[in-house]
Amino acid sequence: MLKQVYQFDEGNADMKDLLGGKGANLAEMTRLGLPVPPGFTITTEACMSFLNTTKELSDELKKEIDEHLSLLEKKTNKSFEGDKDLLLVSVRSGAKFSMPGMMDTILNLGLNDETVEQLASLTEDEAFAYDCYRRLLQMFGNVVFGIDMQYFENYLTFYKQKHGVKLDSDLTGDDLKSIVTEFKRIILEIKKKPFPQSAKEQLHLAIEAVFHSWNNERAHIYRELNRIPDDIGTAVNIQLMVFGNSGDTSGTGVAFTRNPATGENKLFGEYLINAQGEDVVAGIRTPEPIEKLKNDLPAVYEEFTRLAHLLEQHYRDMQDIEFTVEKGKLYILQTRNGKRTAQASVKIAVDLVEEGLIQEEDALMTLNPDMISHLLHPEFSKVALEKAVKVSDVGLPASPGSAVGKICFDAATAKEWAAQGEKVILMRQETSPEDIEGMVASEAIVTSRGGMTSHAAVVARGMGTCCVAGCSELEIDEFLKRVVYPGGQLNEGDVISVDGSNGVIYLGELEVEVTETSHYFDTVMAWAKKHARLDVRMNAETVSDIKTGLYFGADGIGLIRTEHMFFGAERLIQMRRFILSNSYIEREKALKVILDYQMDDFKEIFETLNDLPGVIRLLDPPLHEFMPTKEEDIVLLAQEMNVSKNEIERRLKELHEVNPMLGHRGCRLGMTYPELYIMQSEAIIRSAIEMKRETGLDVTPEIMIPLVGTTKELSELKEKIELYLDALMEEEDINVFYRIGTMIELPRACLIANQLAKTADFFSFGTNDLTQMTFGFSRDDAAKYINEYVSKGVLPVDPFQTIDKDGVGELIKTAVEKGRSTTPTIKIGVCGELGGDPTSIEFFDDINLDYVSCSPYRIPIAYIAAAQSTIRRASNNE
Incomplete structure (x- = not known):
């Protein structure tokens, strides 16, 4: 019978077609002995079989999943549905080609009304346990039941404001119990059925949801944009949960082995203390730069730096690494070849060759040809910048470039205006995968929340689109369609200029000028002509x-x-x-x-x-294309040619x-x-x-x-x-x-x-x-x-x-x-x-x-x- 599930230690980096990029890399890192939480991968073939047949997990697949779940319980000495040390898992998508944010993820899977108390007792931290539970309810409700995330986010915001709580991490156990109760009520009211208490049922429903997410609209649009085939499917990775939200010696982050915006050979990334990974990626909280981890958790920073270098050397390319720290212990959750701007791509390609890590041919194969055109686009002229009025200069330069356009506050409007020939700038508090059509249509993206590894930043860099993220002094009101900044207010349709290279936003339309190409670009082009x-x-x-x-x-x-x-x-x-x-x-x-x-x-x-x-x-x-069509132009031509208007109209009729x-x-x-x-x-x-x-x-x-x-x-x-x-x-x-x-x-x-x-x-x-x-x-x-x-x-x-x-x-x-x-x-x-x-x-x-x-x-x-x-x-x- 066809094998549909692989433990991480059964695979390797060459199995991306079957295990997806994430699964193959998790297997490869496990093989290398890196601190990877154990788990297993359901294959892309299983996904396509699911989508092409009944769209339900077959009995054979369920049986194979249960067998691998038992192996995971033995490896971890934890129980998924038992009384001993509690096993919780994450369920993540992972296609052959990286599609950041386009498909779905569920964390803390396995919790229910009973096991949340068990987790609280095991960790002696009620707030932590119920924080994990509310996150599960929120993600499960959205991904599996299709409930708009705003129902949960709006209530969470309302509760914090009502009780004078600023950060999610400041919520007490009692606070979180109340929030959990409300989240369960939201699910019951909208879905007309309760959140499932069986961990196995949660797992099966989550796997089905991730399979289905291969065909969601944003994933389809992303594949079309990046020319990814529709028939390769996504793998599903089931992995032991490690908790970055378990106190001040825990945290989560995303880092690149080189700067993905400039290509500088320096560790670049962000992290959050006492948080889970979605907090960084979704841009809900603005994280700290990775360098600060050296002060907060020096031993972790030193170990992460070592492993980051090892991974870049092994994969021979700049890596995008997700990590979690649980009570001082570092875990690597994912690595992949990092998405980068056109500017960074040529610099990294040349640097890797000069460092002796790869050959010219390898370097050329790392480049996205379409993105190279972004290196040739104009930038704001120095004369224009001297007179420009700033809206904000506190944003993060998430994706370089210069763009001018009319402000809009939702993806549908951005798409509609762009289709009418308008240049638009999409402004959001933070973007989500649902915004992908508006992001594609926009000249630039501006967010008031999120960091350099937020959804907006990663997707914009992948598309080569100008982006300023985490512009915290902007009060972006998506409902009233306005943005308040320190010097005034802007409304939908107002024109701004965005400098993604420096994180600055200007009033009105600035003049642009063509820039000269770099040494790195010239080197890459010489290689291309040669080969x-x-x-x-x-x-x-x-x-x-x-x-x-x-x-x-x-x-x-x-x-x-x-x-x-x-x-x-x-x-x-x-x-x-x-x-x-x-x-x-x-x-x-x-x-x-x-x-x-x-x-x-x-x-x-x-x-x-x-x-x-x-x-x-x-x-x-x-020939008719050279002739006039408007009445006044025909009259003028008759005068110029010294012929009658009727003669010209006769000839026009002949040419029709x-x-x-x-x-x-x-x-x-x-x-x-x-x-x-x-x-x-x-x-x-x-x-x-x-x-x-x-x-x-x-x-x-x-x-x-x-x-x-x-x-x-x-x-x-x-x-x-x-x-x-x-x-x-x-x-x-x-x-x-x-x-x-x-x-x-x-x-x-x-x-x-x-x-x-x-x-x-x-x-x-x-x-x-x-x-x-x-x-x-x-x-x-x-x-x-x-x-x-x-x-x-x-x-x-x-x-x-x-x-x-x-x-x-x-x-x-x-x-x-x-x-x-x-x-x-x-x-x-x-x-x-x-x-x-x-x-x-x-x-x-x-x-x-x-x-x-x-x-x-x-x-x-x-x-x-x-x-x-x-x-x-x-x-x-x-």
Whole structure:
């Protein structure tokens, strides 16, 4: 029979698929002899079996759990449901990939009305025992029975205020008995059944709840955001409880072996005396920095420092460690590779290599490509900061960055405003996992409670979102939707600026400026270029964008969109003159003027590119896009062109198309108006000729004909362009080497790629249109339903964001195989949006494309993803 439960001493770090990240690490630390409270793990396979069948624990699983519970009783010499020393356990989730706060945890499980008295007698501390019981009731009520945590929190706050109690730890045994009674009443009133007194029943219900939490909304959103599969499930870890809330020599904390915000090689973390772990993570109390533990419990601090170093050396990466101290004894509850900001990630990667702990390849694999873009974002300008008015400067710099937006006080509003195009700042007393959609939608997160390891801080760092936590001087009123600060009051919709690097909040909108990259970033990028097989080019046509791409190390340009060059006022009038002309001669006159503009553009591009390649796409959009649509603009154009308004309206009617995306555009324009493509090609080659004569620069232009669907379209247009350009170079008595290729963006083009390769000098996949044409989705309208498709599992991903491997991917793969069967050396790249997506890049690398092309600011992401793909493939082939 399939084994579904493992004792910690039966597993190891390589069993993450089965035991989840937490379970595998608990097993590994147990194997290393660290002070880990004993326990056992229910596998991810058991979770998926549960979710895919009856959604109830099977008799076989219950039997196996009972057997391992008996083993735990023997190891600890405690009893789960007996009269001797009381065994209490924690029940925690733990998927293969870290998902902080997204699934559920229950502590102190096993307590009931009788055993709480037993615990009080054993510990001689009634307040401690009933504090554990009220925590169990609160967590069980929320996680298992689905009761809103605010019912419990509101009563606890009311009771403390009524009795003049400031801290939870100041509550007496009698206080806590009263609170326990009320918590049980809340459960009975809302759930219509009492809190279960059987420890076994509690355990089974808790396990089921943790299994179910794999499919809760916040966990699903987090997986979607971080591209974690939905079908891997979560393990459940059952572990002996150790009590950080058992007095002044007890406590709990979370620490990182290096600073997760900056990457500094220094122990970084927080702890609370006389508290349980959820107090730190949930941000209910603002904790002390880990350094202070040296004064409070020096022996514990020394031991923790030693173990933290040991764990980092063992796992060869920065560790995020949860620990508890029970009456002076240290226990390690969890370790995992710590989530970190983009700034910290590159510094830690470089430092670990320089320290000899890992190799360059290992360092690159620790990086999250998407997060790297956060290093390139602007910061508040020094001039703006000199004049800025502070709202607060007492907050903790939980996740760096600079953000401006309108204040909102709940996740739903943040999501709604962001969907309307607003930039928002989510302000909460503290965040909870239920806030995840609002956090994702926000430019920054601000909390008045919690520390550097609170939920808000950890999740924000994982997302690369700016965050200021524990801003205690702010009175955030989520009900009245206002925040009171020392100098005044802010209301929902007011604009603030948030500096997550320094923990400061400013009034109004501050100006931002681009920052220079660091030595660590430059080092990482050099490694990525060294190890990547794919080249990375940029999509760019302005000098500013090209310089940005070159700064980030682009291997050239994969897409120059020439239509962007026609929209200047002087150019647009000539393009309209071309469109409105009734004869070839009139069109030629307009094109001669446009030719000069195009030459200026191409010379500037070639000069900036130097000797790097550049793919220039000939005009692609339909002609109606260059024409006015508003009445007043039509009248103005008629005056400028000296034609009647009726004449323009007649031409507009002729140009109208029911479905322009499938209409008169791309190479179809070139077939109808070959003089248009010949003019653009002439401008390209004349620019190259002038560059060669003036500077000696030998440019090799790559001319791309878009939207080809038949071999005749490509061969006829290429032949006309070549005849004209060859005659031009003969007339100029100079030779410029050029290539003419095609953009493959139609399914038919993929299927005849072997024929197209006989004519084309190169292929470049336009994945935006290819996806649109393959699915029959309008990329301009798909947003109305595509997210629902993804959330319902109709599609695994948005195919406009990540390659659809089964459909679009198969077409691309077919085209590559067919094209290279005809011309083995043909150069093939991608220039659509997917060229900057890490998952798509791995696919393009696997099918042996030559390059990907993306927007300039995504070039670092693409390089790292390409390097990781090469490293991963090499590792799999070993």
